Amino acid sequence: MSVQTWTFIVIGGTFALYIGIALATRVNTTSGFYVAGRGVPPIANGMATAADWMSAASFISMAGLISFMGYTGTIYLMGWTGGYVLLALLLAPYLRKYGKFTTSEFVGDRYYSQTARVVAASCTLFISFTYIAGQMRGVGIVFSRFLEVDVSTGVIIGMALVFVYATLGGMRGITYTQVAQYCILIVAYLIPAIAVSYQMTGNPFPQLGFGARFVDGPNAGLFLLETIDVLHRELGFPEYTAAFVPGKKAMIDVFAITLALMAGTAGLPHVLIRFYTVPNARAARWSALWALVFISILYTTAPAVATFARVNMIETLNGVPYSEAPEWFNNWETTGLISFEDKNGDGAILYSGDAATNELTIDPDIMVLANPEIARxxxxxVALVAAGALAAALSTAAGLLLVIASTFSHDLGKSFLLPGLTEGRELLLARIAAGGSVIVAGYFGIYPPGFVAQVVAFAFGLAASSFFPILVLGVFSKRTTKEGAIAGMIAGILFTASYINYFRFIRPEAGADEWLFGISPEGIGAVGMLLNFALALIVSRFTAPPPEDVQRLVEEIRLPGEADNSM
Amino acid sequence: MSKNKRDIAAYWRANLRLMAKLLAVWFVTSYGLGILFVESLNRFNLGGFPLGFWFAQQGSIYVFVVLILIYARRMDQLDKEHGVD
Known part of the structure; x- marks a missing residue:
């Protein structure tokens, strides 16, 4: 059977599974729609969180990016896992104990302020829309590459699917589809990684394989990482495993970006909301553990995939006459993701760290997507990898969609614009909001604003500099006042947003020597976060302490106990 | 709230102590071993890995998992000891 037939079968099968789950998990209460009736077991929630969290970027792009960045790829590996330690220790159990439905709601209650809630809700919408556009785009790209349909058709099919299970099943439907999607994406990620690791090193564990020796070929007996470092030196790239050498990010920047990504992870609304779905605070802690376990399986494999792909790519292409290039090279050339320009006219592919002589241009996305073909x-x-990439994109899109829907119907609708809403009406509004957001997200997927890639830095920076500090202070510092929180949030957001805006859009040509302390826009959220913390603490000292009942609320959420969530 | 205030205060202090220890390890492995001291550690090898590189791309992630595991287990115990579960 051809790759395309297989792809149709596998993708069709997974889609039928998602729809089946949606039908089996329909809901008709707001609690079911927003938080899956709080009945999700910790392991299932861990899997759902993992799928929710790992997006098209984690699945498709991350290993490829690492394979070009070498050591510096650590910012993603640590940044996107270390945040779970913060989440587990500082936020998840307390937000669960607090109960209710959304993160903005917690902000509003804890800081006894509708303004705080509306600011939080606006940040939530901005972060989530930014993120979801990228997912829809990912869906479209997978469809167009593997099934040869147009990107727009792909986006529309993806939209229709998410529309069905998000509006029908709400959080319950999304949770159980995400569990299935996690299983599909992790199997799809591991099979090629294990196969390649075994082929190259004889070790079936990719995590060990990339520190092992080649079993055969010209480098038999040499360590993989040592070989890449040698190849990099010969071709004029900075060494793969070297940390802060010229041509790579500086130490302070790596530090700041990692911190911003960690704090951003812990402050992302679609991740936080997952912890509202488990039965109690204790389950929230265990569920954070399971989430990180499931995420780690992919995240410890990714740097191995990056290393294998890097060696494979250089060895099979560099110095090879174009006419003898492997078949996958020609297959992917038609997508424009890889291209060859014979600058010196010798008919052979020359790969070099020197832009003037380099003849090979490679999009990082190809490293995961073409991996099965490269390894024959x-x-x-190949079909499974396509289904895995779709599972990663769709699961994240659905999680974001639910956050957007609940922010509209619950934070802005019920509490702010239409206070008298009955439960049935609120549920209808949530479904309409979910449906409407799918359409907006799909539109941005088909006509992506040119700056999607840039605004992802924005999403993390904003989550780190707005939510994370005031959520943590909300639990750990009873004395933090409404004025402190609002001042902190606004200062954090304004600072981070203006910095990113200035260096991304107004003066993108400015180099590291003009950056504040040498910190790039990607990492500036870390500074915004510190600013938020500092200002919130200082302003709180000079304003009247929070009212009695708010202080009691804080005392109460600090105790795990069975939460009373009868609302 | 039926629990007496002293118990609750002791529970919260124990929680903060545990958190402080775990976050110290979190910081030292990820930012210390993986970033600040990565170059000195890279002079040593762990099999085919430069040691600092291994901490940055593998070791730190394993440590994160273990930290949350310890936290979840210890907190379950604390909940019981202080009767707040």
Whole structure:
């Protein structure tokens, strides 16, 4: 059977599964729609959180980015896992104990202020829309590459699917589809990684394989990482494993970006909301553990995939006459993701760290997507990778969609604009909001604003500099006042947003020597976060302490106990 | 709230102590071993890995998992000891 037939079968099968789950998990209460009736077991929530969290970027792009960045790729590996430690220790159990439905709601209650809630709700919408556009785009790209349909058709199919299970099943439907999507995406990620690791090093564990020796070929007996470092030196790239050498990010920047990504992870509304779905605070802690376990399986494999792909790519292409290039090279050339320009006219592919002589241009996304073909794995594995990439994109899109819907119907609708809303009406509003957001997200997927990639830095920076500090202070510092929180949030957001805006859009040509302390826009959220913390603490000292009942609320959420969530 | 105030205060202090210890390890492994001291550690090898590189791309992630595991287990115990579960 051809790759395309396999792809149709595998993707069709997974989609039927998602729809089946949606039908089986329909809901008709707001509690079911927003927080899956709080009945999700910790392991299931861990899997759902993992799928929710790992987006098209984690699945498709991350390993490829690392394979070009070498050591510096650590910012993603640590940044996107270390945040779970913060989440587990500082936020998840307390937000669960507080109960209710959204993160903005917590901000509003804890800081006894509708303004705080509306600011939080606006940040939530901005972060989530930014993020979801990228997911829809990912769906479209997978469809167009593997099924040869147009990107727009792909986006529309993806939209229709998410529309069905998000509006029907709400959080309950999304949770159980995400569990299935996690299983599909992790199998799809591991099979090629294990196969390649075994082929190259004889070790079936990719986590160990990339520190092992080649079993055969010209480098038999040499360590993989040592070989890449040698190749990099010969070709004029900075060494793969070297940390802060010229041509790579500086130490302070790596530090700041990692911090911003960690704090951003812990402050992302679609991740936080997942912890509202478990039965109690204790389950929230265990569920954070399971989430990180499931995420780690992919995240410890990714740097191995990056290393294998890097060696494979250089060894199979560099110095090879173009006419003898492997078949996958020509297959992917048609997508424009990889291209060859014979600058010196010798007919052979020259790969070099020197832009003037380099003849090979490679999009990082190709490293995961073309991996099965490079390793000559059977057609069904290629199809599985396509289904895995779709699972990653769709699961994240659905999680974001629910956050957007609940922010509209619950934070802005019920509490702010239409206070008298009955439960049935609120549920209807939530479904309409979910449906409407799918359409907006789909539109941005088909006509992506040119700056999607840039605004992802924005999403993390904003989550780190707005939510994270005031959520943590909300639990750990009873004395933090409404004025402190609002001042902190606004200062954090304004500072981070203006910095990113200035260096991304107004003066993108400015280099590291003009950056504040040498910190790039990607990492500036870390500074915004510190600013938010500092200002919130200082302003709180000079304003009247929070009212009695708010202080009691804080005392209460600090105790795990069975939460009373009868609302 | 039926629990007496002293118990609750002791529970909260124990929680903060545990958190402080775990976050110290979190910081030292990720930012210390993985970033600040990565170059000195890279002079040593762990099999085919430069040591600092291994901490940055593998070790730190394993440590994160273990930290949350310890936290979840210890907190379950604390909940019981202080009767707040």
């Amino acid at each position: 794995l059977p057609a069904w594995v």
